[in-house]
Amino acid sequence: MIGDRAPSVASPVLSLVSSPQSSLMTQIPASLITLTIGVVVTLISLWVGQNHGLLPEQASEQAPLVDSLFNLMITIGTALFIVVEGAILWFLIRFRRPKGDDSDGLPIDGNLPLEAFWTAIPAVIVIAVAVYSVNVFQEMGGLAPDSHFMMGHKSPDAVVAQAPTGTSPVAGDTLPLLADDATVLADGSTIAPGEIEYGYGANPVGSGKVPDLLVDVTGIQYAWLFNYPDDGIVTGELHVPVDRTVQLRINAQDVIHSFWVPQFRLKQDAIPGEETGLRFTATKVGEYPVVCAELCGSYHGAMRSRVIVHEQADYDTWVAQNAPNPTASSGTVAVNPVMNTADMSDRQYLTPMAETLGVDAHALAHLHESDS
Amino acid sequence: MAQAQLPMNPETVDNPSEHKAWKWYDYFTFNVDHKVIGIQYLVLSFVFYLIGGLMAVVMRSELSTPDPDVIDPTLYNALLTNHGTIMIFLWIVPAAIGGFGNYLIPLMIGARDMAFPKLNALAFWLNPPAGLLILGSFFFGGAQAGWTAYPPLSEITANTAQSMWILAIVLVGTSSILGSVNFLVTLIKMRVPSMKLVDMPLFCWSMVATSVLALASTPVLAAGLVLLLFDINFGTAFFKPDEGGNLIIYQHLFWFYSHPAVYLMILPIFGIMSEVVPVHARKPIFGYKAIAYSSLAICIVGLFVWVHHMFTSGTPPWMRLFFTVSTLIVAVPTGVKIFSWVATLWGGKIRFTSAMLFAVGLLSMFVFGGISGVTLGTAAFDVHVHDTYYVVAHFHYVLFGGSVFGIYAAFYHWFPKMTGRMMNEGLGKLHFILTFIGTNLTFLPMHELGLQGMPRRVAMYDPAFTFINQICTVGAYLLAISVVPFIINLLWSWKRGDVAGDNPWNALTLEWTTNSPPIIENWEVLPVLRHGPYEYGMNGQSSEGAIETPEDAPVA
Ligand SMILES: [Cu+2]
Ligand SMILES: [Cu+2]
Numbered sequence: 001m002i003g004d005r006a007p008s009v010a011s012p013v014l015s016l017v018s019s020p021q022s023s024l025m026t027q028i029p030a031s032l033i034t035l036t037i038g039v040v041v042t043l044i045s046l047w048v049g050q051n052h053g054l055l056p057e058q059a060s061e062q063a064p065l066v067d068s069l070f071n072l073m074i075t076i077g078t079a080l081f082i083v084v085e086g087a088i089l090w091f092l093i094r095f096r097r098p099k100g101d102d103s104d105g106l107p108i109d110g111n112l113p114l115e116a117f118w119t120a121i122p123a124v125i126v127i128a129v130a131v132y133s134v135n136v137f138q139e140m141g142g143l144a145p146d147s148h149f150m151m152g153h154k155s156p157d158a159v160v161a162q163a164p165t166g167t168s169p170v171a172g173d174t175l176p177l178l179a180d181d182a183t184v185l186a187d188g189s190t191i192a193p194g195e196i197e198y199g200y201g202a203n204p205v206g207s208g209k210v211p212d213l214l215v216d217v218t219g220i221q222y223a224w225l226f227n228y229p230d231d232g233i234v235t236g237e238l239h240v241p242v243d244r245t246v247q248l249r250i251n252a253q254d255v256i257h258s259f260w261v262p263q264f265r266l267k268q269d270a271i272p273g274e275e276t277g278l279r280f281t282a283t284k285v286g287e288y289p290v291v292c293a294e295l296c297g298s299y300h301g302a303m304r305s306r307v308i309v310h311e312q313a314d315y316d317t318w319v320a321q322n323a324p325n326p327t328a329s330s331g332t333v334a335v336n337p338v339m340n341t342a343d344m345s346d347r348q349y350l351t352p353m354a355e356t357l358g359v360d361a362h363a364l365a366h367l368h369e370s371d372s
Numbered sequence: 373m374a375q376a377q378l379p380m381n382p383e384t385v386d387n388p389s390e391h392k393a394w395k396w397y398d399y400f401t402f403n404v405d406h407k408v409i410g411i412q413y414l415v416l417s418f419v420f421y422l423i424g425g426l427m428a429v430v431m432r433s434e435l436s437t438p439d440p441d442v443i444d445p446t447l448y449n450a451l452l453t454n455h456g457t458i459m460i461f462l463w464i465v466p467a468a469i470g471g472f473g474n475y476l477i478p479l480m481i482g483a484r485d486m487a488f489p490k491l492n493a494l495a496f497w498l499n500p501p502a503g504l505l506i507l508g509s510f511f512f513g514g515a516q517a518g519w520t521a522y523p524p525l526s527e528i529t530a531n532t533a534q535s536m537w538i539l540a541i542v543l544v545g546t547s548s549i550l551g552s553v554n555f556l557v558t559l560i561k562m563r564v565p566s567m568k569l570v571d572m573p574l575f576c577w578s579m580v581a582t583s584v585l586a587l588a589s590t591p592v593l594a595a596g597l598v599l600l601l602f603d604i605n606f607g608t609a610f611f612k613p614d615e616g617g618n619l620i621i622y623q624h625l626f627w628f629y630s631h632p633a634v635y636l637m638i639l640p641i642f643g644i645m646s647e648v649v650p651v652h653a654r655k656p657i658f659g660y661k662a663i664a665y666s667s668l669a670i671c672i673v674g675l676f677v678w679v680h681h682m683f684t685s686g687t688p689p690w691m692r693l694f695f696t697v698s699t700l701i702v703a704v705p706t707g708v709k710i711f712s713w714v715a716t717l718w719g720g721k722i723r724f725t726s727a728m729l730f731a732v733g734l735l736s737m738f739v740f741g742g743i744s745g746v747t748l749g750t751a752a753f754d755v756h757v758h759d760t761y762y763v764v765a766h767f768h769y770v771l772f773g774g775s776v777f778g779i780y781a782a783f784y785h786w787f788p789k790m791t792g793r794m795m796n797e798g799l800g801k802l803h804f805i806l807t808f809i810g811t812n813l814t815f816l817p818m819h820e821l822g823l824q825g826m827p828r829r830v831a832m833y834d835p836a837f838t839f840i841n842q843i844c845t846v847g848a849y850l851l852a853i854s855v856v857p858f859i860i861n862l863l864w865s866w867k868r869g870d871v872a873g874d875n876p877w878n879a880l881t882l883e884w885t886t887n888s889p890p891i892i893e894n895w896e897v898l899p900v901l902r903h904g905p906y907e908y909g910m911n912g913q914s915s916e917g918a919i920e921t922p923e924d925a926p927v928a
Contacts, residue, residue, distance in 0.1 A: 101721055111659075274686045
């Protein structure tokens with residue numbers, strides 16, 4: 001019973017493809033079938049990897065990087081999926097019990113070469129994916145979250161160097177990368193080292209550059225506040241110029257939130273007491289959602305805002321319209337008429353939006369109780 | 373091979389001569405019989421499965437429209453928190469480990485009971501109060517900070533309910549520690565003398581790995597939660613950043629346990645797979661040692677991957693990279709198991725029983741969940757989908773398509789042993805078809821929701837996602853309906869099912885050598901191991917009379 005039906009141990013892979021006692025199969029060389037299946041599966045997987053259409057549009061420099069990693073994994077995953085599910089289905093059909101047959105199957109309880117094969121192949125695959133993902137992580141700026149030094153920007157809580165062109169968003173483009181320690185600049189002023197240890201910073205190419213725009217992001221239940229320290233603007237929507245490097249400093253006031261722009265493929269938690277950061281370059285003019293991704297309370301799902309990516313000229317106009325009178329002291333904060341200041345309660349904040357959010361007055365009152 | 377039949381254990385239970393079977397009321401008492409305890413776990417956890425499922429149905433109803441118009445968002449958060457908590461701590465873990473683990477381990481190794489029967493009963497009886505605490509917390513608003521209970525949210529929301537929630541988790545955690553000690557000692561010390569470690573059924577191996585993991589990780593969770601409890605109730609500031617506390621530490625403590633917790637929920641299921649597939653495919657398990665050792669590999673590597681839940685949190689770059697690599701490595705031993713089960717099918721005489729259908733369904737969906745898990749394991753891609761419906765989709769493929777399907781397979785496979793009656797195959801197949809379609813309908817579209825930009829744990833969402841959410845909701849209703857034929861089957865078969873006999877599947881593991889249901893001390897005369905657990909078609913064994921064969925086959 002054992003001898004005549006046991007498959008060849010020498011060619012473990014082929015033995016899976018060739019099935020015993022199948023007259024059709026034995027007429028065609030198993031290697032040819034394997035090859036054909038291999039080519040077809042590869043072609044399908046490559047096509048799926050490029051054309052799955054599952055991801056939203058790409059609107060930042062990081063987005064194509066993240067997507068290339070996803071596409072690679074989808075390609076490999078599709079191939080694995082087809083092969084394994086195909087094998088399962090085929091075996092289920094091929095080896096279903098014939099009616100009335102109560103005997104046992106083939107007494108095969110292992111095959112060392114085959115087991116070594118399917119341990120080694122996944123190991124190689126995951127190592128390849130790991131290496132590629134590390135590369136993508138680096139290209140995205142994941143290795144340098146602290147590279148955000150904000151010279152050229154008037155930040156209320158940092159010692160800031162005087163940049164040549166003042167508050168223009170392109171200011172400081174040519175300044176050299178600063179070392180980890182406080183650095184003395186050409187004009188004698190010092191700059192504090194970056195405090196951001198977590199998030200995404202400059203990519204290897206951009207590591208010598210200073211971000212064009214610094215925005216302080218604060219998460220509160222249930223809104224995002226964007227503070228432009230250079231321009232004195234505080235707003236509930238993020239406005240940025242296209243093709244410029246933007247550095248976000250992310251904080252949270254009450255609980256943990258998470259800043260996410262799906263079209264940018266970037267996310268970073270906003271953690272009370274622990275500043276984090278994100279540096280990105282928007283590559284496409286348009287409006288994209290800003291989503292809170294960390295459970296932060298009852299109206300977590302309503303903690304949505306927008307990022308508006310402008311052409312440079314439009315951005316300058318927006319700044320001009322929203323910035324406080326330039327002669328006023330830099331401490332003055334421009335108030336966006338829609339989104340108001342940080343000391344609003346959740347209820348005050350949510351009330352104007354209650355209609356669109358589908359929140360009723362009772363829920364708002366309740367909300368107020370629960371956060372007191 | 374020892375041929376002498378061992379005499380019956382002279383020690384007796386309290387009153388064995390009076391009856392050979394327990395009465396119904398024994399199941400409501402502090403009974404120390406592992407079989408009673410196993411069934412207590414199964415029944416209690418199944419009740420909580422229904423409660424947790426009901427919560428999911430309410431949530432999916434809420435999500436059929438973008439606005440929070442069905443329930444209050446506060447209640448929604450309480451439901452999502454306790455749905456997760458119940459499904460993990462009061463359904464999958466107690467059913468798979470407490471239920472099938474307790475019922476089967478002594479039977480599979482030829483022991484009359486667990487090593488510490490009273491401890492075993494104590495471990496079970498920690499669960500009902502935990503369940504009551506969870507249910508009772510709803511009178512105080514219910515814990516609303518997610519099953520992760522991240523501070524500060526968990527410290528400022530529904531304090532009483534959150535405290536009750538913490539106590540409940542500490543209770544089940546203690547139960548899990550007691551149970552793990554018991555499993556390890558039992559498996560090491562109480563096997564029949566003729567059974568070496570490598571003769572154990574693979575379910576026993578998976579319980580070794582599970583117990584080690586639970587012992588290593590559960591105390592850390594307990595520590596984190598007790599600190600949280602102190603912060604909430606006694607004015608400490610471990611996790612209060614404005615008083616010098618640190619929020620990230622909590623996340624490390626939590627995930628150091630809770631990543632291994634996913635293996636607590638899947639390793640016993642892997643063990644169930646390794647029992648169910650060979651029996652119904654009539655094939656020896658393919659690669660016994662590879663499957664046994666890969667459980668241990670998963671257990672060890674699984675202790676060093678927890679930060680993949682924190683790739684967007686306060687974690688430095690080196691950590692994000694280190695844990696990317698360690699996470700991806702887990703795919704290798706997991707793949708070994710999957711390939712081994714697939715290869716076990718090859719050359720079999722596959723019987724499409726309900727147990728086998730659920731096992732194969734598990735296999736097909738776990739492959740998918742495994743692949744999506746690899747994508748999530750890379751920090752560079754996780755940055756996009758972390759805390760989105762993509763994650764929800766992934767872990768439901770693994771925990772519903774995986775763990776719950778495995779528990780169903782185990783029910784169909786061992787119900788005849790537990791009750792002495794067969795389950796109805798027609799109802800079983802209906803149950804499988806509804807569950808399989810429902811699972812994919814509910815959770816497959818969620819991947820796209822997450823990729824497109826829908827975060828998880830929201831009661832209201834961007835109207836652009838309405839259609840896909842409605843598909844998921846329909847799937848969830850189908851899943852709710854799918855439980856009905858199963859419950860009918862359980863109740864009807866328990867009373868009226870065909871009489872099963874000792875070994876209805878012609879299986880080779882030791883639990884099938886005793887009566888169905890087994891007598892109080894499992895065997896009149898302890899069994900002697902004459903063959904390995906999976907020697908179908910081998911060494912002159914046939915499916916008929918394998919156990920009674922007069923030939924003295926070598927062990928494994
Ligand atoms: Cu939030
Ligand atoms: Cu994990």
